[in-house]
Amino acid sequence: MRGLIGLLLMTACLVASAAGPELTASQQARYHQLNAELRCLICQNRTIAESDAPLAKDLRAIVARDIVAGKSDAEIKQYLVDRYGEWVLYDPPFQFTxxxxxxxxxxxxxxxxxxxxxxxxxxxxxxxxxxxxxxxxxxxxxxxxxxxxxxxxxxxxx
Structure with missing residues (x-):
């Protein structure tokens, strides 16, 4: 019986940690705003907020993690651009390229x-x-x- 309860508690902990960090109300607003500004690299014409692709879920987790870590929106975007290229931005900046x-x-x-x-x-x-x-x-x-x-x-x- 103790083994079953221990297994259930460990499963609950894993599910809670996989759900991502808890965000405050202001962080939730930033999270949703950033998700609307980032493109799903698999869907290509949808934001990561709209997409159910596994990569979009990973990108949402990265955004949530970085918001909790205290990074600014520009730092989060720059990290994703460095990793995935400017295509990840839903509205690319006006540059020569x-x-x-x-x-x-x-x-x-x-x-x-x-x-x-x-x-x-x-x-x-x-x-x-x-x-x-x-x-x-x-x-x-x-x-x-x-x-x-x-x-x-x-x-x-x-």
């Missing part, structure tokens, strides 16, 4: 708008150059010539 990431969408937008303007202008130019100017005198003459022929053709049919 991330220039394409930040400016790429705007460059593509302006290129697309430029192409659209060129295509529209060319279509307008094609429409104006392919239509000959209207010759009203020739049109009136053709209409006048057709009018008597139509009357005679209709009389012949009857």
């Amino acid at each position: 991330t220039l394409i990431l930040w400016l790429g969408p705007f460059v593509l937008l302006f290129v697309g708008l430029g192409i659209a303007v060129v295509v529209i202008r060319r279509r307008e130019d094609v429409r104006t150059t392919t239509q000959p100017p209207l010759d009203r005198t020739r049109l009136a003459q053709v209409l006048d010539d057709d009018a008597p022929d139509n009357r005679t053709a209709s009389k012949d049919r009857s």
Whole structure:
């Protein structure tokens, strides 16, 4: 019986230690904020707060451990960046290496708008150059010539 109770107590201790350190209310707020700013390296489009991947659980444990140890948010992020690279940050900083990431969408937008303007202008130019100017005198003459022929053709049919 004592052995069974001892086994249960040891299991409870292991479960409690695996759950991670206890956080105060202010530390809980920092913990949740940091988890929302860090990317799951397996899921890649989710934060570690949203992910159930084993690596995300490990990263959450590291964040909790470092918060309890008294490290600042910047120190925790820098540790994770040193270990996993800048990809671990959900919003990477604006640097030369991330220039394409930040400016790429705007460059593509302006290129697309430029192409659209060129295509529209060319279509307008094609429409104006392919239509000959209207010759009203020739049109009136053709209409006048057709009018008597139509009357005679209709009389012949009857």
